Amino acid sequence: MTDLQELILHRRSIRKFTDRPLTFEEKRAILCSALVAPSSKNRRPCRFVLVDDREMINKLMRCKLIGALPLETATWVLVVVADPTQSDAWIEDAAIAATFAQLQAEDIGLGSCWVQVRGRDYNEETSSSEYIKELLEIPAQMEVECLLAFGEKNEERKPYSADKLQIERLHLNKWQHRAPWLDKEITY
Numbered sequence: 001m002t003d004l005q006e007l008i009l010h011r012r013s014i015r016k017f018t019d020r021p022l023t024f025e026e027k028r029a030i031l032c033s034a035l036v037a038p039s040s041k042n043r044r045p046c047r048f049v050l051v052d053d054r055e056m057i058n059k060l061m062r063c064k065l066i067g068a069l070p071l072e073t074a075t076w077v078l079v080v081v082a083d084p085t086q087s088d089a090w091i092e093d094a095a096i097a098a099t100f101a102q103l104q105a106e107d108i109g110l111g112s113c114w115v116q117v118r119g120r121d122y123n124e125e126t127s128s129s130e131y132i133k134e135l136l137e138i139p140a141q142m143e144v145e146c147l148l149a150f151g152e153k154n155e156e157r158k159p160y161s162a163d164k165l166q167i168e169r170l171h172l173n174k175w176q177h178r179a180p181w182l183d184k185e186i187t188y
């Protein structure tokens, strides 16, 4: 297990993968993390559809016109689904579960990329979520939050460093007060 701070700084979206399939242990680690993610009132409204069939991944890639390219070489895709009738915080719950899965992938040396689905469109009549639900036979009341593309990394990306933090986004006690001391405290 790596140091969490190190892990977070090194995690980058990976959009190119080798053709090595994920092992059972790798998949299990990612799924355990997604399943154990916190949820509002512990309602656990999220479900996950595991897709390893190349033809199906190609079809998922067509869910929107731009931004789905990480699926082109992904060997494993997790479709993050939630039931809005179970929780009014389903978007947050799904996003946290997806993030847990991505951080777990990084921890075991794998790459991943979030592909946004909620709020995106397949075409003028059909949302990306509806297209995916039809494709995977997901019940009507469910919503698709995102697709997570996973695989062995086939590109190198620089980790984050101090100049990328944008500390101007921090406010001390009140909005108009900057937090200048953080300049000295953060030493990545």
Ligand SMILES: Cc1cc2nc3c(=O)[nH]c(=O)nc-3n(C[C@H](O)[C@H](O)[C@H](O)COP(=O)(O)O)c2cc1C
Binding pocket: 011, 012, 013, 014, 015, 066, 067, 068, 069, 070, 113, 114, 115, 116
């Ligand atoms: C909510 C959300 C939606 C995203 N949607 C997409 C997407 O549809 N396609 C894509 O290639 N990357 C997507 N990304 C990845 C972002 O582009 C990426 O996180 C951002 O550029 C910062 O880069 P980094 O992840 O390497 O730090 C998404 C990330 C988030 C958090």
